[in-house]
Amino acid sequence: MLTFDSVTKTFENQVCALDNVSFNIKRGEFVYIMGPSGAGKSTIFRLLTLEERPTSGQIILENQVINTLRRSRVAALRRRLGVVFQDFRLLPNKTVYENVAFAMKVVEASETHIKERVPLLLELVRLLPRKDSYPDQLSGGEQQRVAIARALANDPGILICDEPTRNLDSATAKEIMRLLNLVNERGMTVLMATHDREMVNFMQQRMIIIESGKKVLDQTKGGVSS
Amino acid sequence: MKIKSVSYYFKEAFQDMRHNKSMLLASVGITLVMFVIMGFFFLFTSNLNYMIKDEEQKLQITAFLRDDIETERIQAIEQELSEIEGVRRVYFVSNQEALERLSERLGKRKGLLTGYEEDNPLRHSFEIYVKKSNEVPQIAQVTETIRDIAEVRFGRDEVEKLTRLSTSLRIGMFFLAVGLSASSLLVLMNTIRLTIDARGEEIQIMKYVGASDWFIRWPFLLQGMILGLLGALIAGLILLALYSRLYAYVIREIPFLPMLPANPHLFNLIQIIALGGLAIGFFGSMISLGKYLKV
Numbered sequence: 461m462l463t464f465d466s467v468t469k470t471f472e473n474q475v476c477a478l479d480n481v482s483f484n485i486k487r488g489e490f491v492y493i494m495g496p497s498g499a500g501k502s503t504i505f506r507l508l509t510l511e512e513r514p515t516s517g518q519i520i521l522e523n524q525v526i527n528t529l530r531r532s533r534v535a536a537l538r539r540r541l542g543v544v545f546q547d548f549r550l551l552p553n554k555t556v557y558e559n560v561a562f563a564m565k566v567v568e569a570s571e572t573h574i575k576e577r578v579p580l581l582l583e584l585v586r587l588l589p590r591k592d593s594y595p596d597q598l599s600g601g602e603q604q605r606v607a608i609a610r611a612l613a614n615d616p617g618i619l620i621c622d623e624p625t626r627n628l629d630s631a632t633a634k635e636i637m638r639l640l641n642l643v644n645e646r647g648m649t650v651l652m653a654t655h656d657r658e659m660v661n662f663m664q665q666r667m668i669i670i671e672s673g674k675k676v677l678d679q680t681k682g683g684v685s686s
Numbered sequence: 687m688k689i690k691s692v693s694y695y696f697k698e699a700f701q702d703m704r705h706n707k708s709m710l711l712a713s714v715g716i717t718l719v720m721f722v723i724m725g726f727f728f729l730f731t732s733n734l735n736y737m738i739k740d741e742e743q744k745l746q747i748t749a750f751l752r753d754d755i756e757t758e759r760i761q762a763i764e765q766e767l768s769e770i771e772g773v774r775r776v777y778f779v780s781n782q783e784a785l786e787r788l789s790e791r792l793g794k795r796k797g798l799l800t801g802y803e804e805d806n807p808l809r810h811s812f813e814i815y816v817k818k819s820n821e822v823p824q825i826a827q828v829t830e831t832i833r834d835i836a837e838v839r840f841g842r843d844e845v846e847k848l849t850r851l852s853t854s855l856r857i858g859m860f861f862l863a864v865g866l867s868a869s870s871l872l873v874l875m876n877t878i879r880l881t882i883d884a885r886g887e888e889i890q891i892m893k894y895v896g897a898s899d900w901f902i903r904w905p906f907l908l909q910g911m912i913l914g915l916l917g918a919l920i921a922g923l924i925l926l927a928l929y930s931r932l933y934a935y936v937i938r939e940i941p942f943l944p945m946l947p948a949n950p951h952l953f954n955l956i957q958i959i960a961l962g963g964l965a966i967g968f969f970g971s972m973i974s975l976g977k978y979l980k981v
Contacts, residue, residue: 532899535896535898535899536896538893538895538896540896541896543894549890551887551891563891563895565694566892566895566897566902567897567901568691568901610895613895614895
């Protein structure tokens with residue numbers, strides 16, 4: 461599904477954010493990318509969304525080398541990724557429904573498809589009764605659920621979540637984790653960056669630990685893999 | 687591009703313009719001022735060229751005769767002139783006719799000539815029309831050698847002076863156009879940048895969910911183009927109103943001054959200005975959008 465093959469990213473100021481990192485994620489897996497701030501977790505995500513290109517190595521998504529994609533193909537790639545941010549990034553002037561529909565509208569989905577799909581997504585994240593609320597009328601947890609619904613809107617192949625529970629209290633964070641687990645159980649591949657060990661322990665899943673740009677541990681649910 | 691998306695682009699563009707009225711006025715205003723100034727310069731030089739053409743067409747030699755010449759001699763000179771190689775036609779202008787012509791050209795101000803009817807200060811002359819304008823100097827030279835011809839004039843000096851003036855005006859107009867377009871472009875870019883800034887988050891989300899660059903660009907490009915076009919069209923209307931008045935005045939008061947009519951000349955200019963407005967809007971938005979699309 462997703463392969464990082466000896467990926468190195470060195471920035472112009474000679475800071476090495478990722479150093480020869482390799483891993484392979486299978487379809488339907490739930491994988492934590494763990495590590496302290498500045499370890500390189502965000503770089504992995506930025507490389508995946510092609511905001512950055514690796515200095516060396518290859519990134520393969522669904523049998524396609526993506527790091528050499530032309531700029532004009534980047535938009536099409538991003539439709540295959542669902543992205544969830546720690547700060548939700550909802551549009552404040554749009555309702556819950558409109559925020560999710562917006563993601564479909566901007567990739568020119570048909571109106572009929574939008575009308576069918578958005579209520580289903582809101583039901584999945586248990587926010588259908590609040591579809592007409594604005595983000596500032598919602599709690600942090602609810603906002604993050606809207607963001608997850610939006611990330612799933614265009615039926616991506618993989619959901620990438622950049623510390624989605626960071627700004628939430630422990631109970632709400634667990635609620636979000638349960639939701640992500642539910643999405644994963646329905647077949648979605650989930651890649652989640654976190655530095656919250658409590659969350660990782662709460663949901664026993666595969667864990668890749670990055671420190672100072674290097675992969676230091678790749679531990680499956682039951683033990684340690686290469 | 688889907689029709690649904692086109693209506694989305696327009697909706698977004700108008701929504702942004704409603705939210706940003708003061709910058710909207712500033713950009714339309716500066717574009718308008720720029721096009722009015724450029725339009726006037728353009729019309730001025732066009733008219734100057736028109737005058738040059740008019741002069742060139744009239745390019746002829748005028749041979750003034752000595753005051754005390756006799757009628758038989760005039761006929762003989764006419765014969766001699768017609769026989770010169772390259773001469774198309776020779777026309778005798780008596781001092782009486784010259785005075786009448788002058789009076790006609792002065793229009794309302796012909797009162798200035800009162801008293802000259804009895805004591806006509808003008809001379810008899812011949813208008814010599816040539817076949818090829820480049821032969822004018824030689825024919826003028828030959829004409830000068832004919833006895834009883836006091837003075838020979840031809841219009842080349844005026845034409846050359848006008849041409850020189852027109853060339854320097856055109857150069858001036860070019861630099862003025864560059865300067866004005868640049869300032870108009872800057873103001874427009876600033877306007878678009880403000881609306882882009884206000885929607886930076888939205889653009890970023892659009893990028894993350896996979897909206898194409900063009901989908902993101904169109905509302906802003908449309909906005910720029912609408913602002914540019916609006917400025918250009920208002921400028922066009924102002925030019926049309928002012929020029930038509932000027933034209934009517936010139937026809938009435940200075941009838942001998944050749945001037946281009948508004949139709950079709952000014953209408954063509956308005957079309958060019960409209961295209962210019964669209965182009966400035968388009969490129970202004972394109973440049974402003976540059977860095978936002980690099981997510």
